[in-house]
Amino acid sequence: MNMIEIKNLGFSYQKDDVALSDVSFNVQKGEWLTILGHNGSGKSTLSKLLVGLLKPNNGSVVVDGQTLSEETVYDIRKKIGIVFQNPDNQFVGVTVKDDIAFGLENLQIERDEMLKRIDEYASRVDMTDFLEKEPQALSGGQKQRVAIAGILAMQTDVIIFDESTAMLDPKGRKEILNYIKKLNDVGVTVIMITHDMREAVLSDRILVLKEGHVLKIGPTKDILLDKETLESSNLELLLPLEVMHTLEQKNINYPKLKEFLWQLSLNT
Amino acid sequence: MKVVIGRYVPGTGFFYTMDPRTKIIALIILMVATFLIDSLMLMLIAIGLIVLLMIVGKIGIKRVYLGLRPLMFLLMFTFVFQVLFNRQGDILLKRTVFYSPLSLLLGIGLIVMWLFTKKFTRFKLFYFVAVIAGVFYIFTELGDLNPFAQSTLAIYEEGLFMAMFIMLRLIIIVTLSTILTITTKPTDLNLGLEHVLKPLKVFRINTEDIAMIISISLRYIPTLLDEANKIMLAQASRGVDFKEGKLKDKVMQIVSLLVPMFIISFKRSDELANAMEARSFVPGAKRTRLHVLAWKTLDSVTIVVALLALTLSITLRIWPWI
């Protein structure tokens, strides 16, 4: 079942600055789709278009059967949440509790229900002990966890992670990926935007963007091995797969090694 | 670490239990009452009552005094200004001021000495007052050898009265405000303000938006301070010496700090706005609230007491028997 249908989406910031052109793809309910691309390929523009923060010049976005328009944007924002890149620039509340409550206040959730949801979703990201803390007392990873809790509390069907780990240290990055995995396991549809191959490994399908176009979309396994496509968008192969690729190129046939390398890359 | 004027200090006592709305409304009522007082005696009684309240409410008087200290200069200036230039009423004191080379030399010498040595004294205020008295003495008593000019210094009754009056009024206003800010967390203050300003909605001013703006500003103050520090470090690494420099250099130093701060802030506004909208925020739309205020008996009592004080003030102004 198609959760999201994108058809011929196009957007320009200014007359000759085409950020996206003719982008089409679908997102299945419950899947994990990674959008890969070089800096400037249009990844963030795409995520903003999906929640109506930008209005496309052409094409359409259909979410759960509803076409995104000025009238439906409020409904659609209840179905898709975004966790942005900068942990500081999406933290609205004075404390963790206030920040998680922010979205709920906007949705006019009653106070009793609000308190319940805050407790439940703070505990899902293990931030229960931090509810009264202020953002400057938190690490980047913790702030992103709060952002996730805030979106979870709004009970959206889809969560977009727009380079959410880019500003975190390795520890924070692992933390967040872990929580994203857990979310996807319980059925949340995940769209992850990144240029980090280690994150892409975890997804079901990968879409590669280059200069505003869809270069390729396919199952993760296929894309991860597609050296040409990846490198043309300034990305790299995971090391074990790079080795696999070279062996194939040199006609070295060693199936056991290949399988091993593939398994190794999945466990990065 | 010195206490910032009026900053919130956690504590116990009835001022802390009071609803922020009560404190704001009571403050306004009491300020009006204060401005209606026209007798010195009543002013002194009011101060006495406030001190009593602070003791009962467990607010450290020392802390409030510390909050007043930076204003000492303003208070002194107001006092002196009134004393010297208010020429109404009976004359209390009259002295001739002689300007002669000797008096000028001694007077200026004393002031220069004060400028250089004031760092070393602990009782700066007393030292300052002593120096002023000294200058006064020099110009009135020692100056009469070969004066090339002279003028009259006169202190009038009215002047002295007004000086004390205005000074006391300032003290009351600042003390009341300080009690408010010491006992109320900034976020609670903001919430209280939001409720209190609701009537302004009649004029199409959206008080919830204003409260949201204040709340976000409060949240980002530590972040901004941190960034300012980092920017200064980055620019210092490029040779900017924030401690030294002529005026032209200072301008460049400030620009090198402010431009990045503004750019970062604009980017932040853009990203934050996107994040808020994506979380279904619509300015002006109805929102439920996590934080609710609960009106207690204490609050009603406080408002009644404040209104009584106002009534008393109005009455005594019309029929002054104090």
Next chain:
Amino acid sequence: MAIKFEHVSFQYKSIDNKGYLALNEVNVAIENKGEFITLIGETGSGKSTLVQHMNALLTPTKGAMNIFGIKISSKSKENKNVKFNPIRKQVGLVFQFPEYQLFEETVEKDIMFGPKNFGVNEREAKKRAREAIAMVGLDESYLERSPFNLSGGEKKRVSIAGILAMEPDILILDEPTSGLDPRGRDALLKVFYDIHTSLNKTVLIITHDMNTVYEYARRVLVMREGELVYDGDPVKLFSRTNVDNWNLDVPDIIRLKQALETEFKLDLSGTIRNKQALLKRLEELLS
């Protein structure tokens, strides 16, 4: 020795007077020529605090530093006559976020800002700006553009050019490749390596990327809770004990090497520090 730290400690004072020991008895010496050092450690381990001592933005609360002959102690009275500013010309520090330093109307003016603060005249500063922008791999046409209209990667390069134009003897960079895509990262690392080899300058990079550490560094400094726990060879750093004790990320190459050695008994001994070397060896072994 260009930089010498002896028992350097730094205590941050906080509002509630609790204080926090960011550096604890750090002893380290850095030459002004020929070193390529990476500084690693978890967030909060003291890396940034340490490098901020190296260009005298901070002074130690205990211990002493000697930077290019200028002695700085922990007693502020002794430091009263010390001019810290000249140190910042010799030890160039590039912060992680270019937004903290870019402020001029044009890229050229911004790059010239540093040198001019150190007394370089207008003509010479312009010349240096042109050289610096080329060094970071950007075209001269960037000089007239506004620094605010650039992409993240371009801003980073301009901020680095701004420090290079000061012609420092030692170049310190705080996470210069964070946020860049793989190609951007590789390109920038190559720039630093070229500066290091062609100008024989000492380069010190703070990074979280163990692959960078393994491939480029000849010397690694590891910070942990304010202490310098390792100062030496990157290859020896990634021994099993160190990795376990200090919770280090293992470079991809080492992980692959170890896995292949264990599972397939391949002989991957010797210095294999990057992709190309690894692929070459595998080709040899498996053809």
